[in-house]
Amino acid sequence: MKNLKIYLSLFFIAFLFASCEDKFSQVVEVDLPEHEPMLSVSAHFTNFDSLLKVGVSKTWGLNEEPPAYFLDNASIKLFKNDVLVSEFKAGEGTYYGFYCSEKQFPWETDGGVFRLEVAVPNLPTVSATQVIPKEIPIIEASYEVEGTISPDGEKVDEVVISFNDPPGEENYYGFRAFGETSYYDESNDTTYTDEYMVYLETVDPLAEEGESGILLLSDAAFDGKKQTLRCYTYDYGYGKKFYVHLVHLTKEKYRYLRSLRQYQDADGNPFAEPVTVSSNIENGTGIFSMETVNIVEIEP
C-alpha cells in the first residue's frame, strides 16, 4: 500500500508539471529554410512561330515581395545536338519583357535534341531539352450546329476530329478551336473580322482539360490506331469560319498543361488534393516546350 501511495503521488506530480505548459497551446510554428531564388522559364515554341520567344523570371519565397514579371539580364542560348542554333535578345514593342531569337528558326522534325540554356548572374543556370514532335494531320473534321446533346441535356454544336496515331511510341495531343466572325460597320463602310477562342468540351473519358482551354489526350489507350475525338461547344455556330488545331505535344508539355489547369481549378478549395505544377527545367521551374500544330478550317 505504501508503494501505491508513492506511485500515485508520482503520477499526479507528473501530470501537474506537464499541465503548466505554454497555456495549453497545441500549435507549433515551423521554421522553414530560406527560399533560394531560382529561374522560372516560359518557352513555348511552335511550328508557326519562326520568331521564338522566351520569358524569364525569378521565383520568390512566401514572405518576399513579388519581383517584376521579367528579368532583363538573362543570357539565353538554344542548341541543337549541342550545336548553337540561336541566341536570344531582349524583345521590343509587343514583345517587351520577353527574349526573342536572333535568327529565324527552321522547324525541322528530324529527331534532333534541342537544349535551351538560360543564365542570369547570381542565379543557378537552368536548362531543358526537347525533341520536336512530328506533325500529325487531321484526317477528318466536322462542325455540326446543334449536332449533339450536352451532359446537361442541352442541344449544342458538335465538333468531331479524327487523326491517325503513330504506332509504337508515346504520343500526346492537344485540341483547340477558334471561330472567326465578321461584321459590317455602316458608319465607315468597313467590314471587321474578329477572332475568338472556342472552348471545346467532351465527355470522352480519355480526354482532359488543360490550361488555356485546350483539350488533352494521351495515346496510351489507342496506340497506333485511328482516333476520333467528339467534342461539343456552346458556341452555337456564330462563327463564319472555324479552325481546329491538332497540337502534337511533348510529354513534358502535356503534363505541364494538365497540372497547371489542375492547379488553377484547385486554388482555394480546401478539399482538393495538392497540385504540383509539372516542370522540365533543370535547377529551376517552368517549361520549355516544342509542339507541332496542324490546322484545319471547317465551315459550320
Next chain:
Amino acid sequence: MKHLSRLFFLLLFACFFGKTQAQKHTISGYIEDAATGEKLISANVYDARSGAGAVSNTYGFFSLTLPSDSVHLEISYIGYGTQVFDLLLNKDVSLNFKLEAFVELATVEVKASKQARIEEETQMSRVEIPIEQIKKVPALFGEVDVLKTLQLLPGVQSGGEGQNGLYVRGGSPDQNLVLLDGVPVYNVSHVLGIFSVFNADAIKNVTLTKGGFPARYGGRLSSVLEINMKEGNTQALHGEGSIGLISSKLTLEAPIIKNKTSFIISGRRTYVDWLTKPIINQAAKEEGVDLKLKMYFYDLNAKINHKFNDRHRLYLSAYMGKDIFYNEVEEDRSTFEGGIDWGNIISAARWNWQISPKLFSNTTLTYSNYKIDIVAGFKDKSPGFEESFSAKYFSGIEDLGGKMDFDFIPSPNHYVRFGGAATHHTYKPGALALKAEYEEENFDTLLGSQNAQSVEYALYLEDDISMGALKANIGLHASAFAVDDEFYTSLQPRVGLRYLFDNDLSLKASFSTMTQFINLLTSEALSLPTDLWVPSTERVKPQQSWQVALGAARTFWDEYEISIEGYYKQMKNVLSFKEGASFLFGLENDWQEKITQGDGEAYGLEFFVQKKKGRTTGWIGYTLSWNWRQFDDINGGERYPFRYDRRHDLSVVVSHDLTKRLSASAAWVYGTGNAVTLEIFNSYQAGYYYLSDGKKADYYYVNEVGTNGKKNAFRMTSYHRLDASLEYKTKRTKWESAWVLGVYNAYWHKNPYYIVAEDKYEYDDQGNFLGKKTVFKEISILPIIPSIAYKFKF
C-alpha cells in the same frame, strides 16, 4: 502459369503418397478453456514419444495421426497449465481437452511444456497478440484499443496522432483485410479514427499477417487482420465491464444449455455529450440560441454458439456500431443543422463440421454493411417567408458472401487447407441529394454516382509440409472478379520456407503475390470517414503486389522471442486521387475521372524482441523503411515518398507486475514525421496567346504559381509519445475489480496532426504594423490526457 500449376499439384501428390504408410490412427478433438469453454486457438498437442505434434485451428480443433503405439500426449497453451495424457493408440479416437488458466492454478506447479516457438513456425511476418496482453497496454482515455496496440508492432504504422488506420509495410488502410469472425469490416474507426470499433472485452484473439501470406488469404495487398470474438461461457454466467471517463461497457456471457449452447453480448457507449450537455446548453442560451447536440458512438457485439455434438457446431455472430455527430442550432425563426454519422453492421453464421478425424470443414455466410451520411441544411420560418434547404451526402458498401474452408490433416507432416468463397459487393460510391423549397423555386435532385455491383470469387489450396528441419507452406490462391462486362482473373502463388538449425535458430523466407479488386478512395487533404469504396472496373485495373521477405527467428532463455525480417514489396495499379481532385465537389462527374493509378514500392527491415512470460512482459519493435509512389499523373510523373513514408519507427512496450495487486505499464513510440506538400515559393509562368492561324498573338498572360517543387518534399516534426498506466486489482470470491489510472502523451509532446499556412501580422512594441508574413503551423490535437477507469469482472 500453367506449368506452375502442374508442378504444384505434382508436388502435393508426391508429398501425400511418396511414403509407404504404416498402420496409423488419428487422435482428434477440441482444446478448450476449462473454466469458460472457449476454444483455444493455436494450442499444442505433442506426442513426447514420437516427437510429432499438432496445433489447434481457429475453432480449437486438432488432428494428430500417429503410428499404433502407446502415446504420451502433452497438451499446452501459453498462459495455461499443461495437461498430460497417456493412451494406447490402436484405433481412431476423439478426445477433447480442457486446460486450466494459470490464474486458476495458483498452487499447481507449472510443468515445462513443448510450447510453439517462433522459430518453429513456417509462417513469417505474422504476429499474434493475446488479448490479455493488449489489455495491459496503456490506452487513450483508458479505452483499450486493439488497433492502436497493433500500431506498436514493427512494420505497422499509424497514419497520424490518435488515428486507427494501419499502414502495413508501405500499404494503405484499404489494403488490409480486416476480418471480424471471418467477415470483412470496412470501417474500423470511431470518432474520426481515434477509437477502433473492436471492443476488447468481446474479443478472444487477434492475429496480424504482414507478409508471406498463406494461400487461404486473398483480396488485399498488405495485411490480414483476423479478430475472433469470444464464443460465450458454456459453464456459468460471467460478466465484465468498465466505467471510464468518456465511455462504459458491459459484457455478459452465459450458457443457455450448459456445455451445449452459450451466448455473449457486449455493449459500449460514450457519453461525452451527456456530460457536456448542461455546460454547452448554458453557453448556447447565453448567446441567444437553442442548441441540440448529439456526439457519441456505440457498438454492440453478440454471439450465440450451439454444439449439436462433437462433430457439428453452429455460431451466429453480429456486430453493430455507429458514430453520430449532429448539431442543430435554432436562432429566432431560423434553424441550422449539420451532422455526420457512419457505422457498420456485420453478421456471420458459421457451421463447423468434423467430417472425419482428419477432415474438418467450416461453412460461413456473411453480411457486411458500411455506410456514411453527411447532412447539412437550414429552415427559415419567418411569417410569409418560409424557405428551407437540405443537402445529404451518402456513400457505403454492402457485402453478402459465402465461403467453405476445409482443413485436411493426413499426417503430422502435412496440414492441407483448401476452400472457396464468393462475395457479392454493392457499392454506393458517393451521391449528393439536394432539396430546397424557396418562394420562387423548388428543387429536389440527386447528384453523383450510381450504385455498382460486382461479384468476387476465390479458390485456394495450400499445404504446410514438414520435412525434418525444413518446413514449407506452398499454396495457390485463385481469384476472379466480375464487374459490368469485365471479368478479371488472377493466379497468386505463395511460398513460405523455414529451416531450423540445431541451435534453435531458424531462417525463413517467403514469396507471395496478391490481387485486390476493391479500392478505397482516400483524400490526402483531410481525414474524414468520407472515403469511398469502389470496385475495379474496365478503366480501373485491379491492384496487384508481390512481396518477398527474408528473416531469422530464435527464442532465448525460453522467454525472449527475437526476430529480424527484411522485406521488399512492389505494388501495381494502386489508386490515388488526381492532383487537384476533390472528393466532395464535382459530384456530377464519375468517380473514375477523379482517380489515377500508379505503382508503389516499399522495402525495409524489421526488428522485434518480445517477452511473453514472467512479471515483466512487453516488446521492442523497430522498423527502418522506405515507401514510394509513382503515378504518371502526379508530381510530373516522378516518384515521390508516400505521405506515410517513415524512415524510423520505434516502439517500446513494458508491463510489470509490481505486486500481486499492482501492475504498471508504459509504451513509448517514435516515428519520423509524415511527408507533406507545402507551397513555399512562387513563380511567374508566362506565354503568348495563340491565334487561329497557329501564330502567337501580341498579348501575353502571366500565371502566378505557388509550388514547393516536388510532392511530399517536406517532413512534419517527428512523432514521439509516452503513455503509462497503473492498475490496482482487488479480488473477492466472485467479484474482481481494478482501478486503472492512465496518462496518454505523458510529457505532452505536441505531435503534429496537420500543417496549415497562416498569415501572421507583425507589430512593434508601440503597436505599429510592421508587415505580414506567411507562417506554417503544425496543429496538434491530443495533449496530455489523464484517464481513470474502473474495471470489474464477475
